[in-house]
Amino acid sequence: MIAKLIVRRLAISLVILLAVSLLVFGATLLLPGDPARAILGQQATPERIAALHQQMHLDQPAWQRYLSWLGGLVTGDLGISAASGQPVIDLLADRARASVFLMAAAALISIPAGLALGIWSALRRGRVADSAITGISLVLAALPEFVIGIALVALFATTVLSILPAVTMSPPGSQVWDFPAQLILPTAVLVLVVTPYIARMMRATMLEVLDSGYVEMARLKGVPERRVILRHALPHAIGPVAQVVAIQLAWMAGGVVVVEFLFRYPGLGQALIEAVDYRDVQVVQAVTMIVAVIYIVVNLLADVVGILANPKLRTGGDR
Numbered sequence: 001m002i003a004k005l006i007v008r009r010l011a012i013s014l015v016i017l018l019a020v021s022l023l024v025f026g027a028t029l030l031l032p033g034d035p036a037r038a039i040l041g042q043q044a045t046p047e048r049i050a051a052l053h054q055q056m057h058l059d060q061p062a063w064q065r066y067l068s069w070l071g072g073l074v075t076g077d078l079g080i081s082a083a084s085g086q087p088v089i090d091l092l093a094d095r096a097r098a099s100v101f102l103m104a105a106a107a108l109i110s111i112p113a114g115l116a117l118g119i120w121s122a123l124r125r126g127r128v129a130d131s132a133i134t135g136i137s138l139v140l141a142a143l144p145e146f147v148i149g150i151a152l153v154a155l156f157a158t159t160v161l162s163i164l165p166a167v168t169m170s171p172p173g174s175q176v177w178d179f180p181a182q183l184i185l186p187t188a189v190l191v192l193v194v195t196p197y198i199a200r201m202m203r204a205t206m207l208e209v210l211d212s213g214y215v216e217m218a219r220l221k222g223v224p225e226r227r228v229i230l231r232h233a234l235p236h237a238i239g240p241v242a243q244v245v246a247i248q249l250a251w252m253a254g255g256v257v258v259v260e261f262l263f264r265y266p267g268l269g270q271a272l273i274e275a276v277d278y279r280d281v282q283v284v285q286a287v288t289m290i291v292a293v294i295y296i297v298v299n300l301l302a303d304v305v306g307i308l309a310n311p312k313l314r315t316g317g318d319r
Contacts, residue, residue, distance in 0.1 A: 002308065009303045013296050020292045021073065025066050028281050073289060079282040088286045092271060096290065098176050099260070099267035103252045105183065106190035111245055114195040118202020118241075123229075125207060134203070137196035145255055149189045149262045156185065167264040176266060186263045193255065194248040201244040205237040212236075239305070246302025253294040 053059050072079060078088035121133040157166035165182045209215060210233055218228050257269030268287050275283035
């Protein structure tokens with residue numbers, strides 16, 4: 001039964017990914033202006049524009065270009081960047097590693113922190129700690145990431161403390177993780193945006209589970225409170241929270257664009273902004289699909305975790 005549910009989720013994910021590819025390709029077709037002229041400039045000759053049209057396959061019908069592009073995605077061929085002349089996969093390789101590193105660092109901090117804060121808050125319902133965690137999480141959840149980023153820059157990178165770099169400035173040929181100090185602020189922004197949602201959901205789910213009949217029965221039987229929490233409450237709370245964690249990790253894949261732009265972080269978000277400026281359609285399509293794949297894979301993993309962690313789904317399928 002579990003395998004059937006996972007296969008079904010996988011099939012749905014593939015269909016969604018195909019639909020996203022159609023939307024991405026269609027959206028790039030609707031961009032105003034001529035990509036070739038935007039790249040070459042207004043003084044370009046008709047011959048150069050025609051040559052770039054041929055290089056970018058703009059002289060082919062839209063459906064043929066879509067099938068060719070989709071086939072390239074399946075085989076790992078993301079095309080050639082019209083702006084730089086490099087293969088897109090080579091152009092984005094370091095950028096993708098930098099973005100994944102930033103998101104992984106933020107996830108490794110925000111997920112345990114959010115779960116721990118949510119559990120701590122639920123176990124101290126109505127106390128000062130619970131009120132403080134709830135109030136702070138509500139404030140942080142209401143603030144956009146760029147507001148948090150600007151506040152952190154003002155506090156730690158300007159006249160107040162001035163102990164951290166305000167932007168990422170890695171020397172050519174180096175990797176962003178070679179200079180840990182410049183990773184602190186962008187990572188902190190993602191952590192402060194994601195953690196409150198996880199903590200609030202974990203608190204609400206834990207409160208619901210702690211008030212359930214089977215937890216009350218375990219307590220009446222004299223089961224130690226620590227075992228009640230670890231063996232009876234947490235397994236039932238993790239499933240629903242996994243969905244929220246997935247949503248937040250998927251948000252990172254898109255929200256990291258703003259953070260990278262704010263801190264000039266050399267990741268996929270910065271590459272997307274530069275590609276839009278230069279009308280580099282191949283790079284725009286590639287980055288958008290990479291973000292979509294990350295989003296879908298993270299949600300698929302959350303579905304799998306939810307299925308494995310939920311006793312009702314393990315025993316009763318979709319009922």
